[in-house]
Amino acid sequence: MSVLVFAETAEGNFRKPAFESVSYGQRVAASLGLPLHVLCLDHELSESSIKQLGDYGASHVLWDRNELFRHFDPQPFAKALRTAAEATQASVIVLSLTYNGRALAPLLAAQLNAGLVTGAIQLPEFVGQEFRIKKNVFGGKAIATVALRTPVKIIAVLPNAVAPQRASTDVAVELFESGVTASDWKIKIKGIRKSSGKVILSDAEIVVSGGRGLKGPENWGMIEELAEVLGAATACSRPVADVHWRPHEEHVGQTGLTIRPNLYIAIGISGAIQHLAGVNGSKVIVVINKDPEAPFFKAADYGIVGDAFEIVPALTRAFKRFKSGELTFS
Amino acid sequence: MKILVCISRTPDTTSRVAFTDNNTRFDADKVQFIINPYDEWYALVRAVELQESQGAAVTLLHVGGAEGDAILRKALAIGGDRAIRIDAEPPDAYFVAVQIAAFLRQDPHDLVLVGKETIDYNGSQVGGMIAGLLEWPFVSLASRLELAGSTAVLERDISGGKEEIEVPLPVVVSCAKGMAEQRIPNMRGIMAARTKPLTVRAAEPAEALAPMIAFELPKAKQGVKLISPDQPEELVRLLHVEAKVI
Ligand SMILES: Cc1cc2nc3c(=O)[nH]c(=O)nc-3n(C[C@H](O)[C@H](O)[C@H](O)COP(=O)(O)OP(=O)(O)OC[C@H]3O[C@@H](n4cnc5c(N)ncnc54)[C@H](O)[C@@H]3O)c2cc1C
Numbered sequence A: 001m002s003v004l005v006f007a008e009t010a011e012g013n014f015r016k017p018a019f020e021s022v023s024y025g026q027r028v029a030a031s032l033g034l035p036l037h038v039l040c041l042d043h044e045l046s047e048s049s050i051k052q053l054g055d056y057g058a059s060h061v062l063w064d065r066n067e068l069f070r071h072f073d074p075q076p077f078a079k080a081l082r083t084a085a086e087a088t089q090a091s092v093i094v095l096s097l098t099y100n101g102r103a104l105a106p107l108l109a110a111q112l113n114a115g116l117v118t119g120a121i122q123l124p125e126f127v128g129q130e131f132r133i134k135k136n137v138f139g140g141k142a143i144a145t146v147a148l149r150t151p152v153k154i155i156a157v158l159p160n161a162v163a164p165q166r167a168s169t170d171v172a173v174e175l176f177e178s179g180v181t182a183s184d185w186k187i188k189i190k191g192i193r194k195s196s197g198k199v200i201l202s203d204a205e206i207v208v209s210g211g212r213g214l215k216g217p218e219n220w221g222m223i224e225e226l227a228e229v230l231g232a233a234t235a236c237s238r239p240v241a242d243v244h245w246r247p248h249e250e251h252v253g254q255t256g257l258t259i260r261p262n263l264y265i266a267i268g269i270s271g272a273i274q275h276l277a278g279v280n281g282s283k284v285i286v287v288i289n290k291d292p293e294a295p296f297f298k299a300a301d302y303g304i305v306g307d308a309f310e311i312v313p314a315l316t317r318a319f320k321r322f323k324s325g326e327l328t329f330s
Numbered sequence B: 001m002k003i004l005v006c007i008s009r010t011p012d013t014t015s016r017v018a019f020t021d022n023n024t025r026f027d028a029d030k031v032q033f034i035i036n037p038y039d040e041w042y043a044l045v046r047a048v049e050l051q052e053s054q055g056a057a058v059t060l061l062h063v064g065g066a067e068g069d070a071i072l073r074k075a076l077a078i079g080g081d082r083a084i085r086i087d088a089e090p091p092d093a094y095f096v097a098v099q100i101a102a103f104l105r106q107d108p109h110d111l112v113l114v115g116k117e118t119i120d121y122n123g124s125q126v127g128g129m130i131a132g133l134l135e136w137p138f139v140s141l142a143s144r145l146e147l148a149g150s151t152a153v154l155e156r157d158i159s160g161g162k163e164e165i166e167v168p169l170p171v172v173v174s175c176a177k178g179m180a181e182q183r184i185p186n187m188r189g190i191m192a193a194r195t196k197p198l199t200v201r202a203a204e205p206a207e208a209l210a211p212m213i214a215f216e217l218p219k220a221k222q223g224v225k226l227i228s229p230d231q232p233e234e235l236v237r238l239l240h241v242e243a244k245v246i
């Protein structure tokens, strides 16, 4: 038995979810006293880039360099994972609940007859042969414990929820052939449209978000400036996207994107329940609103009651001074 | 062209979330149930549009108890030709997927539409599991869907953008924002729904692989700390020193 982690890549790069799942898998393997194997499916990687995974506890990496993996299609990716799971006799498979992970995890679970938890927010509790794993439900308004009792268990970890732990492990890289062929790819990619934002909203650690309180698209300059100072992505409430002040990709909430940044700054947003559903997993919420009765204050950690048009520029100046080292705190 | 739309039933978005039976079950007391918004606004409406434009036959399928009939009638009022309820209390997503896959083996469809996720248990599982069980291609988080003969042309959300793809039928598609606009059922639709067939079928035996055994409410926020508008530096300090997020 062993723990197998799928470390997702894009164009030869690991992003944070890959490190999070490697570290998660490493800790599960350590608790169970099982070996850990990591699978990489990307021909653009290099041995030296794969060695980064040692910083999160990977000791053995299986690397399939087949160029076909350049394009995501969940069926052949699941097939590769099944081949690797068989080769390593995996009893636990860990991956990240990224966009691709959302397609891959359930497909694989059904094929392996494996119990699956999507969006794990903690390490498992081990009760005999059973894993108990917590996940958010009801759009973050509650937490459920899922019991996995099957011989093979699959854990899709929620991005940005379980902090990866640093390690310094020597990595052995083994070339691996997962036995996929071009005929396994049924999905053909015709094109990719990148969204305009500088920082990808779904991955961002800090998000600056604006609502109808900003009055019009011409006032978003100050939102973008604040975001830039913080290295943050920008987001908006649904009505703002509906009237095309901002692109629909930025709309967060129940019917838009669900995000879990470390810091969410909501400016001129009332905090309707459907908006909160997409953001209340954020670690820290700051609300700026001129109405002290705005419901968002109930979900906030920090708040400023006042006019955004005065507060935001002043706040941006303060953050700039902090970033430049001019403003320090002892 | 036959399209199957998988309809789930969820508490209204504004419902109070509480649990009963020693925190093992959602407390449905006084809760209003609706069609899961992703199933209604995106999957169902897009299927009805394809019915109107291409003459596709649309089947609605729900796995659940008799209380689901009201949801299926409402869905039929928006559109679709017939509804089927597979009678069971699903213990997990795998159980639901087994039922839908078994139905599709008996009654083949070209296109299966599911929602991105149910807004209560937030699984994002059923669609991928159906594809896994049937060995069909699966397109998750689609924001656009067109049919061109025996091929589906789709747009799918990826990290930092969208991907345009083409895939042969049959295929399972999970539907996200952008695919269609919400439709309010009109009087004619509501009248027509009354006479459309709604059949109930027995469930296949299947085991639960990942049941939810307990629920809890997240720790309440400590309460908001208010900062005076003329002290932006104080907010910077708190975010750095206290919250440690910058
Ligand atoms: C089924 C359903 C799904 C929905 N899904 C979503 C969703 O996914 N995402 C979403 O966001 N919404 C969603 N909504 C809409 C949601 O209910 C709210 O209508 C919406 O979030 C309100 O957007 P807002 O806060 O920007 O605007 P408003 O509610 O108009 O709030 C504007 C706020 O700005 C403040 N303000 C005004 N001027 C200033 C100023 N100068 N300085 C500071 N503050 C100021 C006001 O006090 C007010 O609180 C959904 C609704 C339904 C029914």
Ligand SMILES: Nc1ncnc2c1ncn2[C@@H]1O[C@H](COP(=O)(O)O)[C@@H](O)[C@H]1O
Binding pocket: B005, B006, B007, B008, B009, B036, B038, B039, B061, B062, B063, B064, B090, B093, B096, B113, B114, B115, B116, B117, B118, B121, B122, B123, B124, B125, B126, B127
């Ligand atoms: N009980 C059910 N009956 C029919 N379809 C369902 C059921 N549960 C989930 N689905 C479908 O699967 C999608 C994803 O659900 P989930 O995997 O539970 O998040 C939903 O949006 C529905 O389209």
